[in-house]
Amino acid sequence: MAEDAILGYLAAAEEIPDSGKFASQHGLQHSEVVNVIKSLHGFRYIDAQDIKRESWVLTDEGKKYAAEGSPEVQLFLAVPQEGSISKDELQKKLQPSVFKIGCSQAGKNKWVDMGKQVSRKVQHVEDKVKDLLIRVQNGEEIGKDDVNSLKARKLIVAQTWKGYSVRKGPNYAPKRKKVATDLTRENLQRGDWKELEFKEYNFNAKGPPSESGHLHPLLKVKQQFKNIFVQMGFEEMPTNNFVESSFWNFDALFQPQQHPARDSHDTFFLEAPSTTRELPEDYVELVKRVHESGGYGSRGYMYDWKREEANKNLLRTHTTAVSTRMLYALAKQPFAPKRYFSIDRVFRNESVDRTHLAEFHQIEGLVCDRGLNLGDLIGVLDDFFSRLGMSKLRFKPAYNPYTEPSMEIFSYHEGLKKWVEIGNSGMFRPEMLLPMGFPEDVRVIAWGLSLERPTMILYGIDNIRDLFGHKVDLSLIKRNPICRIGLN
Numbered sequence: 278m279a280e281d282a283i284l285g286y287l288a289a290a291e292e293i294p295d296s297g298k299f300a301s302q303h304g305l306q307h308s309e310v311v312n313v314i315k316s317l318h319g320f321r322y323i324d325a326q327d328i329k330r331e332s333w334v335l336t337d338e339g340k341k342y343a344a345e346g347s348p349e350v351q352l353f354l355a356v357p358q359e360g361s362i363s364k365d366e367l368q369k370k371l372q373p374s375v376f377k378i379g380c381s382q383a384g385k386n387k388w389v390d391m392g393k394q395v396s397r398k399v400q401h402v403e404d405k406v407k408d409l410l411i412r413v414q415n416g417e418e419i420g421k422d423d424v425n426s427l428k429a430r431k432l433i434v435a436q437t438w439k440g441y442s443v444r445k446g447p448n449y450a451p452k453r454k455k456v457a458t459d460l461t462r463e464n465l466q467r468g469d470w471k472e473l474e475f476k477e478y479n480f481n482a483k484g485p486p487s488e489s490g491h492l493h494p495l496l497k498v499k500q501q502f503k504n505i506f507v508q509m510g511f512e513e514m515p516t517n518n519f520v521e522s523s524f525w526n527f528d529a530l531f532q533p534q535q536h537p538a539r540d541s542h543d544t545f546f547l548e549a550p551s552t553t554r555e556l557p558e559d560y561v562e563l564v565k566r567v568h569e570s571g572g573y574g575s576r577g578y579m580y581d582w583k584r585e586e587a588n589k590n591l592l593r594t595h596t597t598a599v600s601t602r603m604l605y606a607l608a609k610q611p612f613a614p615k616r617y618f619s620i621d622r623v624f625r626n627e628s629v630d631r632t633h634l635a636e637f638h639q640i641e642g643l644v645c646d647r648g649l650n651l652g653d654l655i656g657v658l659d660d661f662f663s664r665l666g667m668s669k670l671r672f673k674p675a676y677n678p679y680t681e682p683s684m685e686i687f688s689y690h691e692g693l694k695k696w697v698e699i700g701n702s703g704m705f706r707p708e709m710l711l712p713m714g715f716p717e718d719v720r721v722i723a724w725g726l727s728l729e730r731p732t733m734i735l736y737g738i739d740n741i742r743d744l745f746g747h748k749v750d751l752s753l754i755k756r757n758p759i760c761r762i763g764l765n
């Protein structure tokens with residue numbers, strides 16, 4: 278072992294002058310000797326001084342000739358002892374580079390006659406180049422002229438060799454003492470703690486990273502949206518029911534029972550419990566009437582409204598179901614203007630792709646007050662989205678069963694250099710608000726958007742399955758930075 282060899286050697290000798298020579302004398306790898314020297318030096322068992330030496334090593338070409346012979350000798354041996362060989366014939370017997378270099382070197386050495394026919398001029402040659410290369414390979418010293426000629430032929434290159442000279446250090450001992458890292462019960466019982474040498478504390482060592490929980494990017498972005506809503510005076514609605522009845526999810530929103538969204542291809546219906554237990558009967562009656570025959574200046578949808586359809590339980594398809602319940606409760610009280618918001622999960626029976634999942638999060642805001650109009654909606658949307666850093670908005674007329682007018686919201690994306698759809702909005706219809714019991718001049722403006730879309734843009738994620746679901750890389754959750762919307 279290198280450590281025993283070094284400490285043992287220094288017990289009798291003053292110095293190890295050269296770690297390289299020491300390694301080869303003791304049959305050790307120099308790299309191993311160097312590692313041990315560094316460690317022993319660190320604990321001051323030894324003092325080590327750097328030494329550097331210029332040495333020569335073979336290039337790939339040099340290594341080849343050391344093994345196969347120099348090109349000139351290879352060429353000489355390919356020429357017959359008697360007579361001659363045509364140059365073409367000779368070329369066929371040798372590798373192209375060996376032939377080329379061999380011709381010029383053997384010609385220069387006057388070993389062969391080079392013409393159309395090649396013949397030997399001497400009977401015997403020695404491969405001095407090969408011998409020199411082998412000596413360099415073995416670490417032997419060679420003469421200056423030889424070095425220069427091998428260097429000129431690019432068969433050797435200089436290399437700085439690094440090693441150490443070593444002497445005893447202040448803590449020298451022929452064997453390394455084992456330092457104790459712990460004081461044990463046995464040490465105390467045996468009393469050997471008196472002799473023990475303890476390892477010093479390393480106050481600079483870094484501790485292991487502490488374990489802690491991490492917020493998912495969706496939660497971080499959600500918190501930013503909450504902050505914006507709260508700054509604008511909105512109150513959060515309770516969204517803690519994923520299961521909803523068709524009544525609150527669709528009927529109360531004046532969404533007709535034949536509407537395609539109410540198909541099981543678009544909506545997840547519950548098997549158990551398949552129907553809701555109770556609905557406010559007076560209000561159900563008013564909703565039925567507005568669907569069937571209208572009222573409040575509307576003709577209604579003119580179809581037979583079925584209670585069984587309204588009773589069916591489903592996973593809510595939008596958070597507007599929550600808004601509807603809240604508005605219904607609000608209408609029961611003496612009127613006071615309100616601003617409500619919610620951010621929570623919704624479910625749709627959709628085929629999954631890189632931008633769609635069967636469940637996602639909706640952000641929804643609404644303002645309820647007397648005499649609101651479309652200008653108020655545009656104003657609130659401008660305020661809300663400019664707080665998100667989106668100040669260029671455009672609106673496109675759209676259709677929702679429960680809002681009139683309805684507008685899709687577009688924002689100009691500076692990165693993509695185009696208008697992208699960011700949400701949906703509108704004014705809730707009188708057919709929805711008046712059966713709830715609101716005074717006639719009360720208007721509700723509302724809008725909704727997904728939480729996933731802005732989160733994917735903010736965190737540069739282009740496949741929704743990398744953000745949500747069983748394929749999410751947990752280290753993404755650990756690493757993702759905090760989110761600060763609108764402060765830049």
Ligand code: PHE
Binds near residue numbers: 594595596641680724
């Ligand atoms: N509920 C709509 C949707 O799911 C969003 C919306 C909310 C539209 C409020 C208008 C008013 O897309």
